[in-house]
Amino acid sequence: MTAAIHNGEVKVDHRSLSATKSGHSSRRREKMSAALAATATDLKGFLNPNDPVAISFWIISIAMVASTVFLLMESTAVGYHWKTSMNVGALVTLVAAVHYFYMREFWVQIGTSPIVYRYIDWSITVPLQMVEFYLILSAVQPDISPAMFWRLMLGTVAMLAFGYCGESGSINATMGFAFGMAGWFFILFEVFLGEAGSVAASGDKVNKHVKTAFSIMRFIVTVGWSIYPLGYVFGYLMGAVDDAALNLVYNLADFVNKIAFCLAIWVSAKNDTAEHLGDGHGSKAEAGSGMSLWIS
16 A cells, blocks of 8 residues: 655555555465464364265264154054064164264374175165064064075175175185176065065055065165175276265265154054054043053
């Protein structure tokens, strides 16, 4: 900024003043950018507001904890043959919650895919989800073959073991993908065309609520689980997706495939319990007094 005295008046060079203000503004923006950059790197392991992947890990871990509490509480208010399924569902979300806390920490501190933690999580939660198919059917159709359970377990173990070996580099990635897909297709065959599918469709003791839960669970295993092999192909075989995008998609998929899977059981359990109470008791008072008989 410059000024001159002319005839006793001070005249200010406004162009110089404008340039000075612009310089100050630019320096302020630079300082703010530097402060933000420092904040991003000096968070000491806490969440970065500009990291959607870390935020998604946190949201899902809390959602899994909340789902666990909800399922355990609701298991006290459903019919007896649904209780085990509800409690197993709570185990699914509890195990996932614990692993998501560790995966979030790994991502925040290391910044790469937590492959080991994710597969440990899947190695526990996915078999438990497969157990659910057997539990809801065997509870109403006791003569169902235990071989159905073991076939689902076989497909699950093959799918996860080969998937992990392929992603970790223990075996050829393409080979791991192929054998892992074979395990998934084996599961789909069992729940659509195998004994599980046939019992769900035509079992003489399988009511509409069990069929509804089975259908939703089967849909999730078919459509929801398809996200994982797609992530494997684009993220590991083709390298077309970076770790951030891949983990964000995996996190959202787990959110739906675990929580919605368990909520499908809960909805059918509540409807089935309400129907039995309605059939057995003519009034609300009688229905309330009879609930302990049905859920005990």
